[in-house]
Amino acid sequence: MKTIVIIDYGLGNLRSVLRGLEKAGARAVVSADTSAIAAADALVLPGVxxxxxxxxxxxxxxxxxxxxxxxxxxxxxxxxxQMLMESSDEGGLQAGLGLIPGDVRRFPRVPGMKVPHMGWNTLEVREGEPLFEGIADGSYVYFVHSYYASAAPAHTMTTTEYICPFASSVRNGSVYGVQFHPEKSGAVGLRLLKNYIDLI
Amino acid sequence: MALTRRIIPCLDIKDGRVVKGTHFEGLRDAGDPVELAARYNEQGADEVVFLDITASKENRGTILSVIGRAADQLFLPLTVGGGIRSVDDIQQTLRAGADKVSINTSAVTDPSLIDRAAARFGTQCIVVAIDVRANPVMQEGKTPVVLPDGREVWYEVVTMGGSHPTGIDAVRWAQEVEARGAGEILLTSMETDGTKEGFDIPITRAISEGVGIPVIASGGVGTLEHFYDGFVLGKADACLAASVFHYGEFTVRQVKEYLAARDIPVRL
Known part of the structure; x- marks a missing residue:
């Protein structure tokens, strides 16, 4: 069986991600060990x-x-x-890993619109994305974030609207990113994790 | 297609069991926290809040194990509050499986904890719980809030489970915690908590309109209409309730169907 390594760099709710992947049928381990990461069949980079x-x-x-x-x-x-992107303006402009083209910026301030964007919102799913196989347009997933990714349409798998339309999931080849929390998004989220496992 | 309003069952936990009382007194046993949370998950709860009302240092292990069991079985957001006094406590709580932590008394006694926690873990997982009580003696520098009967009062922050008045103006405190990096406010009014007479609309609205972060209304829900009022009149982003769900008066789904029929966006 293939092994997914959840990268432990000291932040994030790793336990839920681990249980989510296990529930979806994967063998997953949490590790900060460079050799384990290098030997993984797939990686998950979590984080809050x-x-x-x-x-x-x-x-x-x-x-x-x-x-x-x-x-x-x-x-x-x-x-x-967000860390997969080229840069973020959170706490002053800072470079990310640059594995997916695009940047991360704060939601603009609009009266009456609360930030963080917190709660369940819908996905507009681009057709033909294997990570979203079986996930219907309009499905609800759980978000909690104050910054959002801006990416070219070619790298955007789903769009969500809050204050402005933003890239709620992005992709560059086999590097995937989701702004929402699949491990907190009930059946829809578990389906996404299962789809990810199937991609390995 | 829009961000939905949230319905959040709250589980007050004492020594690892769910309890419920009125005005923070007269506690009754209401079951196993993880079982109840799983039931709410099935009913379509948007999040679950665990408040550890034992909140003693030696009891941290008990609540951490409850969080762990819940995180293993539930795939929905979990907020945990009670007894969180330091960045280390927050780290442990998040590690155990919580998505957000709620800070109450410690935020009042040491406001810099909010700044440090937000800088370390991000504002989105720092909830500041604010307990308030109406103070009828208007004072200079306090934010006036008009009650439905026309009386003008100010709302005072109270701590230690509602027993300790602080002299702090609730609306200003809400704005301060936002500035310090809180991502959300969990507002509980001692005026209505446990009464089943509805949320405290005047203070909920004053705070929700006074800050730019989401506000969860808490304390006093007894009917379906109370949820509607919390969103429409109180301008809350989320409504929290405990006993109406624990004792099966209605399910989360019933609440959501009621709201959806009245054009409140909810996830069904």
Whole structure:
């Protein structure tokens, strides 16, 4: 059986991601070990928190993750997705891993619109994306974030609207990122995790 | 297609069991937290909140194990509050499987905890719980809130489970916690908590309109209409309730169907 390594860099709700992947039928381990990451059949880069801290804490593993991403699929979740992008303006402009073209910016301030974007919102799903196989247009998933990814249409798998339309999931080859939390999105989220497992 | 309003069952947990009382007193046993949370998950709850009302240092292990069991079985967002005093406590709670932590008394006694926690874990997982009580003696510098009967009061932040008045103006405190990096406010009014007479609309609205972060209304729900009022009159982003769900008066789904029929966007 193939092994998914959930990268442990000290941030994020790793336990839910682990259980979600297991429930979806994968063998998954949480690890901060560079050799385990390098030997993985697929990676998950989780994360809640601030971009600058996330990149800082990922620092020692950055080269390993970058190298692995050339060989095996990577799925970034929430902050993990944002770190896959080229840059973020959270806490001052800062470079990300640059594995997916595009950047991350704060939601504009609009009276009456609360930030963070917190709760269940819908996906507009682009056809033909294997990660979204069997997930209907308009499905609800759980979001909690103040910054969003801006990516070219070619790299955008789903769009969601809050204050402005934004890329709620992105892709560059076999590097995938989802802004929402599949491990917190009930049956829809578990289906996405199963689809990811099937891609390995 | 829009961000939906959330319905959040809250489980008050004492020594690993769900309890419920009125005005924070007269606690009754209402079951196993993970079983109840799983039931709410099936009913379509948008999130679940666990509040550890034991909140003693030696009891951290009990609540962490409850969080762990819940995180293993539930695939919905989980907020945990009670007894969280430090960045280390937050780290442990998130590690155990919580998605957000709720800070209450510690935020009042040491507001810098909010800044440090938000800087470390991101604003989106830091909820500040604010317990309030109406103070009828208007004072200079306090934000006036007009009650339905026309009286003008100000709302005072209370801590230690509602027993300790702080002299802090609730509306200003809400704005301060936002500035310090809170991602959400969980507002509980001692005026209505446990009464089943409805949310405290005047303070819910004043705070929701006074900040740019989501506000969860809490305390006092007894009927389906109360949820509607919380969203429409109170301008809440989410409504939290405990006993109406624990004792099966209605299900989360019933609440959502009621709201959907009245054009409130909910996830069904």
């Amino acid at each position: 928190g601030a971009f600058r801290d996330g990149m800082g804490m990922l620092g020692p593993l950055e080269g390993t993750v970058r190298a692995a991403a050339r060989e095996v699929p990577v799925l970034g979740i929430c902050l993990g997705m």
